[in-house]
Amino acid sequence: MKNCKAVIFDCDGVLVDSETLGNRVLAEMITDIGFPLSPEQAVQQFKGGKLADCLAVVEHQMGAKLPADFAAQVRAQMADVFQTELQAILGVREALESIPVTKCVASNGPEEKMALTLKITDLLHYFDGRIYSAYTLGVWKPEPDLYLYAASQMGFHPEECVVIEDSHLGVQAAVAAGIPVLGYADHSSPEELEALGAKTFRSMHELPALLGF
Numbered sequence: 001m002k003n004c005k006a007v008i009f010d011c012d013g014v015l016v017d018s019e020t021l022g023n024r025v026l027a028e029m030i031t032d033i034g035f036p037l038s039p040e041q042a043v044q045q046f047k048g049g050k051l052a053d054c055l056a057v058v059e060h061q062m063g064a065k066l067p068a069d070f071a072a073q074v075r076a077q078m079a080d081v082f083q084t085e086l087q088a089i090l091g092v093r094e095a096l097e098s099i100p101v102t103k104c105v106a107s108n109g110p111e112e113k114m115a116l117t118l119k120i121t122d123l124l125h126y127f128d129g130r131i132y133s134a135y136t137l138g139v140w141k142p143e144p145d146l147y148l149y150a151a152s153q154m155g156f157h158p159e160e161c162v163v164i165e166d167s168h169l170g171v172q173a174a175v176a177a178g179i180p181v182l183g184y185a186d187h188s189s190p191e192e193l194e195a196l197g198a199k200t201f202r203s204m205h206e207l208p209a210l211l212g213f
Helices: 018-032 039-046 051-062 070-085 092-098 111-120 145-154 168-177 190-196 204-211
Strands: 006-009 102-107 131-133 161-165 181-184 199-201
Touching: 006 145, 018 039, 018 070, 039 051, 051 070, 070 111, 092 204, 102 111, 102 145, 111 131, 131 145, 145 161, 145 168, 161 168, 168 181, 168 190, 181 190, 181 204, 190 199, 199 204
Parallel strands: 006 102, 006 161, 102 131, 161 181, 181 199
Antiparallel strands: none
């Protein structure tokens, strides 16, 4: 891509393979309280979403309220699973090494979750503190605010950046922000991401060349 001066990465499902693990935990915990949900259904429904929104959908489908501390229980269980099972996305470390411009992470997840997952997978040092959370702004994807904030914090115009995303919400946010977006479609439908405005790719080994490096 021409004039790429900075790259904005989503975190879950783009840098770390946490979408599958996190939604497995969520599905198991929801099933345990009497509302059967498979990990595949959880990924399909909740990929890229804010946990509170995911749980609100579950409550609506159940027709009942979840325990008040359910979100905290889910986050604690996810953290335990991440410590033992979380892996970096295949090829992403080599891609990060080959991309010579400023890089940041911008996610709908809390900053402490990003810091944890990036530390476990030894990716944190690639971003030098440039980790931006929708919770800081109080505005979540698909709104463009987080990506506009990330570009501004790095000192670049939106059109000088490229976003790397894997979710519908993230692609919509990047398009709304006026930032070119590459859709990582290893676990997502490339047709759906392209319909929303992304150029898609299947392997992180392709990423540096797609960015022009």
